[in-house]
Amino acid sequence: EGHSTLIEEAAKQLPCKPDVVIVSVGGGGLLNGLFMGMQKVGWGSVPCVAMETRGADSFNAAVKNGKLVTLPDITSVAKCLGALTVSAKSLELAQQYQNIHSVVINDAKAVDACLKFADDHRYLVEPACGASLAAVYGDVIKGLQKEGKLGEVKTALVVVCGGSSVTLKQLETWRDMFHL
Numbered sequence: 001e002g003h004s005t006l007i008e009e010a011a012k013q014l015p016c017k018p019d020v021v022i023v024s025v026g027g028g029g030l031l032n033g034l035f036m037g038m039q040k041v042g043w044g045s046v047p048c049v050a051m052e053t054r055g056a057d058s059f060n061a062a063v064k065n066g067k068l069v070t071l072p073d074i075t076s077v078a079k080c081l082g083a084l085t086v087s088a089k090s091l092e093l094a095q096q097y098q099n100i101h102s103v104v105i106n107d108a109k110a111v112d113a114c115l116k117f118a119d120d121h122r123y124l125v126e127p128a129c130g131a132s133l134a135a136v137y138g139d140v141i142k143g144l145q146k147e148g149k150l151g152e153v154k155t156a157l158v159v160v161c162g163g164s165s166v167t168l169k170q171l172e173t174w175r176d177m178f179h180l
Helices: 004-013 029-040 058-065 088-096 107-121 127-137 140-146 168-177
Strands: 020-024 048-053 100-105 156-158
Touching: 004 029, 020 029, 020 127, 029 048, 029 088, 048 058, 048 127, 048 140, 058 088, 058 100, 088 100, 100 127, 100 140, 107 127, 107 168, 127 140, 127 156
Parallel strands: 020 048, 020 156, 048 100
Antiparallel strands: none
16 A cells, blocks of 8 residues: 555646556556555556566566466566566456556666666666666557557656666666667
8 A cells, every 4th residue: 555655646746647657567566556546546547557577577477377477587687576476466456457558678678768767867777667667768658559558648657666776887787788
């Protein structure tokens, strides 16, 4: 329930409800809380894009299989997304509500989004957060629109979380590793 307050605060601060809410998913607690908050403030019809990186994509695996899936290992650089199995509640929400869209990107796109965000806002975030940022820095939104899953997006609420365990040196190492 604690994460639901993020949405309650955003609803008070924003002039209108967003066209989409974007969040990174690890074990599912943040997604579950945000969705609870969205219901509380009347944003139940707002689509939610749940972002993961390949190799830390237990939510996507569960959604695709229609049941909880346990990954053999976390192979993504986005270690904060490292839940081998997503929560049962997250899968239940995805099955119950058609407006939760699971998207998986590669590590390079997550790191690229981290670097762009650092340039734009002067904040360092981890690749786990870069996953959600990649939705707006990359082509995820346009892709979902082409698939008919999202309508026009003028405003997006992106939950920016996770920067306590990343350094500029790590981001530079990943930048070089992914040839960004």
